[in-house]
Amino acid sequence: MYLKRIEIHGFKSFADRTTLELSPGITAIVGPNGSGKSNIADAIRWVLGEQNARSLRGNRMEDVIFAGSEGRRSVNFCEVSITLDNADRHLPVVFDEVRVTRRVYRSGESEYLINQQPCRLKDIHELFMDSGLGREAYSIIGQGRVEELLSTQPEDRRGPFEEAAGIVKFKTRRKETERRLEE
Ligand code: ATP
Ligand code: MG
Numbered sequence: 001m002y003l004k005r006i007e008i009h010g011f012k013s014f015a016d017r018t019t020l021e022l023s024p025g026i027t028a029i030v031g032p033n034g035s036g037k038s039n040i041a042d043a044i045r046w047v048l049g050e051q052n053a054r055s056l057r058g059n060r061m062e063d064v065i066f067a068g069s070e071g072r073r074s075v076n077f078c079e080v081s082i083t084l085d086n087a088d089r090h091l092p093v094v095f096d097e098v099r100v101t102r103r104v105y106r107s108g109e110s111e112y113l114i115n116q117q118p119c120r121l122k123d124i125h126e127l128f129m130d131s132g133l134g135r136e137a138y139s140i141i142g143q144g145r146v147e148e149l150l151s152t153q154p155e156d157r158r159g160p161f162e163e164a165a166g167i168v169k170f171k172t173r174r175k176e177t178e179r180r181l182e183e
Contacts, residue, residue: 001090001131003044003082004097010078011046012039015066024085045140047080047102048133049112049124062106079103084133091131100124130166 002024008014013036020040029037042056046064053061068074081101084091091098101113112119114127132139141149149157162168 001088002085004085005081005083006040006043007079007081007083008040008043009080010066010075011043011064011080012036012066012078013069014039014043015069015072015075041140041142043080044082047082047100048128049102049121051121061104062108065104065106077103077105091127093127098127100127126169129169129172130163132163 003022005022006020007017008020009017029040031037038057042064046056050056051061053059053063056064058064065078066075079101081099083097083099085096086093086098087096095115097115099113099115101116102110103113104110112121112124114123149160162171
């Protein structure tokens with residue numbers, strides 16, 4: 001599995017629809033300060049279901065929508081899609097390509113889609129659970145995260161290892177079942 005394409009429209013500094021085509025292997029994104037490199041990483045985390053505006057370096061979720069710049073009006077919605085090559089079936093679905101989309105309007109309305117089909121946030125979480133790509137997974141290591149992984153409590157550090165070992169799915173299902181039994 002590899003990240004094949006990132007489409008960003010109206011997200012943070014990306015007012016225009018921008019498509020990044022990636023190849024297998026290593027991609028480095030370079031550019032001057034403030035040119036939008038971190039915004040690309042934010043876009044990836046956002047489309048994977050990030051719910052915490054602060055971890056996307058904003059105060060409210062609305063802050064991810066292009067707020068306007070000199071000579072350019074703000075926009076009313078933003079949309080990010082990532083396309084993953086799934087020829088190796090790393091993700092547990094029958095598609096060779098998986099395209100995940102998230103869209104949000106200033107009014108607060110939001111939408112998730114998997115291969116063009118509307119879905120719930122929960123479906124996105126389940127799709128990526130144990131793939132190493134989930135919202136909290138180890139595949140996106142932001143500034144400061146390395147230290148966090150080294151210095152936090154052993155219980156906290158276990159998360160990325162469980163994700164890598166592929167057992168998060170089972171633990172989540174067990175928790176859900178236990179909750180249901182308690183009800
Ligand atoms: P550095 O090298 O300093 O880390 P960078 O390339 O990672 O820089 P980013 O942090 O991705 O830069 O981009 C910051 C820019 O994005 C700032 O100019 C900021 O004004 C702009 N920006 C962030 N959110 C929005 C928004 N909602 N609307 C318009 N512009 C935004
Ligand atoms: Mg940056």
